[in-house]
Structures are given as structure tokens and as C-alpha cells.
Amino acid sequence: xxxxxxxxxxxxxxxxxxxxxxxxxxxxxxxxxxxxxxxxxxxxxxxxxxxxxxxxxxxxxxxxxxxxxxxxxxxxxxxxxxxxxxxxxxxxxxxxxxxxxxxxxxxxxxxxxxxxxxxxxxxxxxxxxxxxxxxxxxxxxxxxxxxxxxxxxxxxxxxxxxxxxxxxxxxxxxxxxxxxxxxxxxxxxxxxxxxxxxxxxxxxxxxxxxxxxxxxxxxxxxxxxxxxxxxxxxxxxxxxxxxxxxxxxxxxxxxxxxxxxxxxxxxxxxxxxxxxxxxxxxxxxxxxxxxxxxxxxxxxxxxxxxxxxxxxxxxxxxxxxxxxxxxxxxxxxxxxxxxxxxxxxxxxxxxxxxxxx
Amino acid sequence: xxxxxxxxxxxxxxxxxxxxxxxxxxxxxxxxxxxxxxxxxxxxxxxxxxxxxxxxxxxxxxxxxxxxxxxxxxxxxxxxxxxxxxxxxxxxxxxxxxxxxxxxxxxxxxxxxxxxxxxxxxxxxxxxxxxxx
Numbered sequence: 001x002x003x004x005x006x007x008x009x010x011x012x013x014x015x016x017x018x019x020x021x022x023x024x025x026x027x028x029x030x031x032x033x034x035x036x037x038x039x040x041x042x043x044x045x046x047x048x049x050x051x052x053x054x055x056x057x058x059x060x061x062x063x064x065x066x067x068x069x070x071x072x073x074x075x076x077x078x079x080x081x082x083x084x085x086x087x088x089x090x091x092x093x094x095x096x097x098x099x100x101x102x103x104x105x106x107x108x109x110x111x112x113x114x115x116x117x118x119x120x121x122x123x124x125x126x127x128x129x130x131x132x133x134x135x136x137x138x139x140x141x142x143x144x145x146x147x148x149x150x151x152x153x154x155x156x157x158x159x160x161x162x163x164x165x166x167x168x169x170x171x172x173x174x175x176x177x178x179x180x181x182x183x184x185x186x187x188x189x190x191x192x193x194x195x196x197x198x199x200x201x202x203x204x205x206x207x208x209x210x211x212x213x214x215x216x217x218x219x220x221x222x223x224x225x226x227x228x229x230x231x232x233x234x235x236x237x238x239x240x241x242x243x244x245x246x247x248x249x250x251x252x253x254x255x256x257x258x259x260x261x262x263x264x265x266x267x268x269x270x271x272x273x274x275x276x277x278x279x280x281x282x283x284x285x286x287x288x289x290x291x292x293x294x295x296x297x298x299x300x301x302x303x304x305x306x307x308x309x310x311x312x313x314x315x316x317x318x319x320x321x322x323x324x325x326x327x328x329x330x331x332x333x334x335x336x337x338x339x340x341x342x343x344x345x346x347x348x349x350x351x352x353x354x355x356x357x
Numbered sequence: 358x359x360x361x362x363x364x365x366x367x368x369x370x371x372x373x374x375x376x377x378x379x380x381x382x383x384x385x386x387x388x389x390x391x392x393x394x395x396x397x398x399x400x401x402x403x404x405x406x407x408x409x410x411x412x413x414x415x416x417x418x419x420x421x422x423x424x425x426x427x428x429x430x431x432x433x434x435x436x437x438x439x440x441x442x443x444x445x446x447x448x449x450x451x452x453x454x455x456x457x458x459x460x461x462x463x464x465x466x467x468x469x470x471x472x473x474x475x476x477x478x479x480x481x482x483x484x485x486x487x488x489x490x
Contacts, residue, residue: 011420012393018419019394218393218420284441286397286417309396309419316397338415 007036007103010216021219022311025180026352029138029207030215033200034179035191036103038128040113044095050121051095058116058259059089059099060242062252066091071159071175073250075242076101076112077260081267083236083245085109088177090161098127098173102232116259132196136203137184137223139354140210145185147206149174153185167202169195179220181227182354219311226310226352228278228319234289234305235276235319241267244321246276274302274321278349279333283342287318287335294334294341301326304335310351317351318344358386361452365428365468366477372452373428373460375468380429383456384416384447387481392418395447398440400457405433407460409467414457416447429467431460 003009012018024030044051055063061074068091076084085105090098101109110126117124136145142153151164151174161175166187178184189199204212221231230236235245242251242264253261253268281287287307295301307318318335326333329348334341364372370388373380389395397417407413407427414425436458440446446455462468472480 017394019396222419284397286422288422309417311394311419 009036011218012216013214016213016215016219018216018218018222019311021213021215022222024211024213025138025182025215025219025223026312027139028211028213029136029140029144029184030180030213030219031200031203031207032135032137032215032220033132034135034186034220035132035196037133038101038103038106038109038126039131039133039188040099040101040110041092041125041127042097042099042113042117043123043125044121045123046121048095051097054117054120054122054124055089055097055099056255056258057120058113059087060251060258060260061089062255063089063091063097064255068093069160069162071161071177073159075236075247075250076109077242077258077264078238079259079263081241081243081260081263082238083232083240083242084112084238085232086230086236086247090173090175092173095122100133105232130191131188132191132199133186133188134199134203135178135180135184135186136207137178137180137215138182140207140212141182141184144203144207144210144212145174145187148202156185158183167199169199179229180223181229181350181352182223221306222308222311225306225308225317225319226313226350228350231306240321243267243272244274244276272324275324275327276305277320277322277327277331277346278351279304279307279318279320279335279344280347280351281316281318281335281342281344282332283344285335285337285340285342286316287320287337287344291318292336293320293322293344294336295326296332296334298334298341301333313351315351317347319349322346358452360385360474360477362474364452364474365471366474366480367426367428367471368480369426371426371428373468373471375462375465378462378465379434380431380460380462381456382428382458382460384425384451385477385481386451387484388416388423389448389451392416392421392423392447394419395444398444398447398457400436400440401433403433403435407431407433407458409464416444425457427460428471429460429462430464431462433458434461435459 071090166172173188293302302322331346412424
């Protein structure tokens with residue numbers, strides 16, 4: 001167990017190990033307890049439109065485009081266009097939004113949201129303790145969950161959600177979201193221990209015939225890395241801006257002013273100083289977080305944000321910030337690993353993309 | 358897994374089995390279990406000089422990098438080349454097929470400071486109590 005944002009979290013389970021858990025999600029199905037994720041509810045209070053206006057002000061994606069039952073990736077930004085956190089925004093009802101945030105940043109995020117929605121006709125609430133959040137991920141995730149719900153899962157598109165009955169519990173939020181690069185669902189069940197445990201065990205039982213494994217933080221990290229999904233404190237932080245992180249498709253300057261938008265417009269005009277690239281090791285070695293990156297002439301040019309052996313791809317991969325001039329696919333770079341500079345090459349990302357059905 | 362009584366053990370979880378003037382060195386079952394799936398091993402070449410207590414290589418799992426410390430001083434006479442392509446052997450057979458190096462001892466007296474199997478088992482039991490506490 002490791003302490004993670006105040007939670008005791010397993011890095012791996014005795015039944016699997018990181019590699020087995022990772023492969024279960026890529027080829028079959030895996031179950032994650034992601035209750036450590038925080039939840040913030042923003043709802044209308046007073047004048048119509050207050051909740052949407054507040055969400056638009058504090059997040060970079062265009063929440064006006066969300067239908068009821070739809071979710072999208074977004075982020076809370078500092079005025080300088082860097083990250084407070086990345087989030088998933090769910091539109092629950094006409095004027096009700098659920099923001100799912102990271103565990104390690106929960107307190108900070110909550111204070112930040114509370115302070116920044118003050119001028120709007122809305123009510124914000126930290127709802128983190130209301131839910132146990134379970135993620136069922138992998139090509140057999142739908143078949144597994146189907147056994148436990150009367151909801152037609154095939155009608156839930158990627159990044160949409162609905163409410164339905166799961167394990168006999170009513171009004172359970174079922175979202176087709178995840179952090180693994182696979183098809184899958186995240187369900188939000190009441191957080192009392194007995195209910196959480198019952199649902200956890202029923203999902204494992206339902207997935208048994210498909211070879212389901214409970215999965216820990218270790219596999220969660222390697223799965224998101226293969227799929228090039230950002231992790232706060234690594235690819236995104238309060239010193240990295242949206243353009244550098246390559247998340248422009250989730251940032252809608254055209255929607256109007258929001259916190260960070262002015263700085264981002266200026267940064268766009270000024271041009272990029274560094275950009276996030278995917279690297280594959282050529283020499284034998286594994287690049288790890290914070291290792292230094294050099295160009296072929298031996299000049300230090302950047303650093304690794306996340307690096308690991310990739311269990312499914314069976315390659316040693318990394319994400320790193322480098323100058324744009326060294327970001328083209330095929331560029332050779334060197335990574336310093338325990339005093340030795342080993343060769344790596346810029347490769348297309350995401351490293352892994354799930355096969356189309 | 359039982360810890361062989363013919364081995365001696367370090368506090369950093371290496372083992373050594375000495376026959377004549379040569380010792381075979383590996384990491385313990387406890388160490389491989391703590392590391393998780395091993396994916397990379399870096400070892401010195403034959404001829405390298407080792408000093409007791411100093412790092413001579415690296416074992417990496419998916420989640421962690423771990424240095425390996427030599428139980429004794431001496432010269433490396435052989436390294437286990439098979440581990441380059443099959444590092445997972447360290448998880449499967451840490452006390453056998455996944456030995457790391459063979460060392461010609463320059464100071465056999467150093468062995469006296471290492472733990473025997475019973476002492477190591479007690480040491481590990483204490484560690485496990487700490488982590489589950």
C-alpha cells in the first residue's frame with residue numbers, strides 16, 4: 001500500500017502484479033477502485049444560467065456544447081494559463097455539472113473552485129465523500145457490466161453517461177469514461193463500505209469468466225502512459241501551459257474569456273518554448289521521471305515527465321518536454337540514465353491506440 | 358518461499374552462496390516480491406571489481422529502480438547473461454536460475470558479518486510487520 005493524496009492505495013494486487021493487471025485491461029477486463037478521485041458539484045442558485053457561466057469561467061473547454069448526459073475532458077487553469085488540475089466535466093441536468101478531479105489536488109481544487117465561482121449565481125459543493133468510484137475497463141468491460149444492470153450500455157457513447165440500476169442500486173451514474181485508453185465504464189455508487197464492497201465483489205464475480213483482475217495504481221499509470229494521457233504533477237502542472245502540454249483540442253479560446261484565456265492567447269502569439277513528445281528507447285534502458293534529455297551534440301534540452309517499461313507494447317517509452325525544433329518524429333535524443341547517455345527517438349503518440357471494432 | 362540455509366544474507370536483501378573461493382550472488386525472494394515485475398537488469402562485466410556494501414548493478418521493475426549491493430569484495434568471474442532477455446526469471450526463481458553474478462572472494466572474512474537464513478527470516482518478518490502496521 002502507498003499513501004496517495006491521503007488514501008491507502010494498492011500499487012498492485014496479489015492476484016496480478018502490474019504487468020498481468022495491465023494486460024488484463026488491454027486484452028480482457030480490469031477493475032479499479034478510483035474512489036480517491038474528488039467530485040465537485042456546481043448547480044444553479046438564483047438567476048438561470050449561473051451554473052453554466054461559472055463552469056465556463058473556471059474551465060477551459062466549452063461547457064455550453066455539453067448536452068445533458070454528456071461529459072468532456074477539461075482543465076482548471078491559473079491566470080497564467082498553467083494547470084490547477086485536469087478534470088472531467090459531466091452535465092448532469094439542465095443546470096447541474098459534476099467535475100471529477102484528482103485526489104492529490106482535491107483540497108486545492110475545491111478551494112480554488114469555491115473562490116472563483118463566488119460571483120456567479122450558483123452553488124458549489126465538494127461531493128467527494130458521497131461516492132465510491134469504480135472503473136471497469138477493457139474490451140470485455142461492457143459484457144461484464146451488462147450482467148449487473150438493466151441499462152442498455154450499447155446506447156452510451158464514449159464520454160456520455162446515464163443513470164440506471166446497478167447491482168440493485170437505483171440512480172447510479174454510469175459513464176463511458178476511463179483513464180486506460182480502452183473502452184470501459186466508470187460507475188459512482190454510494191460510498192458506505194458495505195455497498196462499495198458488495199458492488200466491487202459483484203463486478204469481480206461478473207467478470208470472472210472473462211479473466212477480470214483487480215488493478216492498482218501501478219497499472220493505472222502504465223496504461224495511461226501508453227495512451228499518452230496526462231497526469232497532474234508530470235505532464236501538467238502549475239508551470240506548464242496548455243499549448244506546451246498539447247491539449248489545445250480541449251481548450252476553446254473562442255468561447256469567450258475564462259481564467260487563463262488571456263495569458264494563453266498571448267502565449268500562442270509568442271510561440272512555443274517546449275512541447276511534449278513521446279520517446280522510445282533505442283538503447284537498453286528505462287527512462288524515468290525527471291531524467292534529463294540531451295540533443296545529439298550533448299546539450300541539455302529537456303526532461304522526462306513519465307517513463308516506464310510499457311507492458312503491452314513491450315518497449316521502453318517516455319514522455320518528455322523538449323524544444324519544438326527537436327520534436328519531429330524520428331528525431332534522435334539522448335537520455336541520461338545513471339550517468340550514461342542512452343539513445344532514444346521521438347515516435348508518434350499515443351504509443352498505443354485501441355483497435356477499432 | 359524458504360530461505361536456503363546454505364546462503365548468507367544482507368540487510369539490502371542480497372544472498373550469497375559460497376563454494377570454495379567463489380560466491381554466487383542474487384536477490385532474495387523478499388526483494389523480488391517488493392519490487393514486483395522485473396523488466397530490466399544491469400550487471401557488471403566479468404573482471405569487474407566489487408567492494409562489500411557497494412552498488413554493482415541495478416534491477417528495475419515496472420514501478421521502481423533498485424540498486425544491488427555486493428555482499429562481499431572480490432572479482433566478478435561470471436555474470437548471468439540470460440537475465441538480459443529474461444529479467445522476469447528474477448520473479449520466478451530468485452534463489453536459483455536468476456543468480457546475478459559469481460564472485461571470487463578477496464576477503465572471505467567478510468562473510469561473518471552477514472545473516473544466516475534464520476536471522477534473515479526474522480529480519481524480513483520484522484520488515485513485513487512494519488509495512489502492514
